[in-house]
Amino acid sequence: MIFSATRPVLFALDGERAHNLTIDALAAWGMLGTPFGGARRDPRLATRIAGLDFANPLGLAAGVDKNGRAINGFFGLGFGSVEIGTLTPLPQDGNPKPRLFRLVEDKAVVNRMGFNNGGIDAALPRAAKAKRRGVLGINVGANKDASDRIADYVLGVGKSAAVADYVTINISSPNTPGLRDLQHGAALAELLAAADAARRLPGRQPPLFLKVAPDLDRAAIDAIARAAIEHRIDALIVSNTTIERPFGLTSSNRDETGGLSGAPLAPLARTRLADFRAATGGALPLISAGGIATGAEAYRRILAGASLVQLYSALVYEGPGLARRLCRELSAILARDGFANVADAVGKG
Template identity: 50%
Template sequence: MPDMPALIARTLRTFDPERAHRLAIAGLKTGLAGHHASDGYPSLRTSVFGLGFPNPIGLAAGFDKNAEVTAPLLRLGFGYVEIGTVTPLPQAGNPKPRLFRDDHAKAIVNRLGFNGQGIDAVEPRLRQRPRTGIVGVNIGRNKLSAEAEADYVTGIRRLGPCADYLTVNISSPNTPGLRGLQEPAAFESLLKACVAARTMHAPGKPLLVKLAPDLDNKALRAVVEIAVAQHADGLILGNTTISRPDGVPDRLSREMGGLSGRPLFDLATDRLRCAYRVAGGRIPLVGVGGISTGADAFAKIRAGASLVQAYSGMIFDGAGFAARLAKELDECVRDAGFTSVAAAVGTAG
């Protein structure tokens, strides 16, 4: 029997990356990808910021930007799905081509620039979605908005009530000025406004912040301390990198934008480890960047991640990706002598 999910992924990779992405979303809507169980691993069940996850492997933001296929994605075996980034108004994003893939290096560069349908289109989909599985909502600002803070507050007010958790994305490299919101004064002011909006419009909903893997130790330390002081519920480390680590082919290195996939793994894991040392358990961390196996996920967990997310790995592996990762991670956890994934968090910090 051919491995159908892998075959479909291989076929999709023969298309231009944006076309392949549209086809994948269309295929998921038809139910073509089917059901890949991954909730049968007691070792992987975990509770983080008050939510119970069947397994700690989430789909990272950017695949389902407009909340079109949350239920089919959860059926692939992800423990949770993060939709978005959603901006208040619809926007087209940057000119094409803006998405580049290298199958051999398992790397992607994108400079999409928050292309998306905006809150009015996304909100009803979130409200009407089947109430099974955890769906986080990643929010951002419009490129031409004069008031970044107001855009995040609008996202929280409109989408917070129908999200299981919220992510404030201040780390995409493709919106001019966005990463400036990670600077201490701007970050403190933004986070205060976001926490207040959450408390008013979506009380009890965990509020996370997604950071860039390009922050150095000093900048990361400052951001973690502010996040703890202002009572954020979690930090995601992290987004794509503007650096070009070893292993990135020239063709991709030359393209402007954020790099993801395998070559991001070491940098992102190193930043996660640094954040964990600073946080010292005061705030849970989500490890993202370059995960393509259960062993990669386990390495993030041992470096300090309570949850992990992946995106690029699924593009190269296909619809069976999350279920395979869950199976491998369960083996890693038990082989290392842990009874639960939570017990392994930070053990190699």
């Protein structure tokens, strides 16, 4: 009800300003102890991947809370996991504004943020102090002007490994020129080997996830799958935003440069999930992101091979009650189809 009342005001503002006000509100709410608590306990939704226990398979995708300011608040909304970032070694402003655009008619978003964040050293103390009502991931990237991007990832992974429940290497953003080149060949192998070494701290070795783009051909998908398995990546996040523009978009913002997310991304996200499921042969857990706004869609991804799903753009249109609603819907669907838990349904489509 509150979201329905405030949505017209938020949608009258520039997208980025509305986003920042939302983060401010959730940060303040989190400081008050998030009176609605965290994820509700439902044995049917509980699952385990990469040695981590998730109260439910719904995760907040990186990019929402870049600086880890509202971790408590997002856990309070009912997410089983929250992934902050992308964090870079040095603070950076990102790309020029405006850089975040709603495609209201299409229930989509285009962004060209460019890893805007306050730097990893500013965010990690907030992450360390957060009240974790679920699994906390930290997503790391390279500074735009870095002379050695792999060194940036090594630094980010090493620092985050001391705090995070898992660390994600993000080489999938379309908004940092040349970043997606790290998804290929020798550069990918070098990056993954270095990151694997960096996360191995004395007495602590958090899982390492890799986030990939949807704009990949079959050869690249097969090569990434092989490299991820060889270098002991614990899960793949499939996928980030797309630079493609599906036919039928009607919003006037459809031609803005940047990555497209939201409802129009769903068909491509489903295809890439199936591609990576086939390429990995089920040897790696998969996390599906892109166009998920209902429990039925989350279930569809699980049947297609996803162990977890992540949300971002749907929050813009559905509001803060989305995670709890999806959990209720997903639990009911699993029960309807005779699955005792999420794990039993993975890949059964």
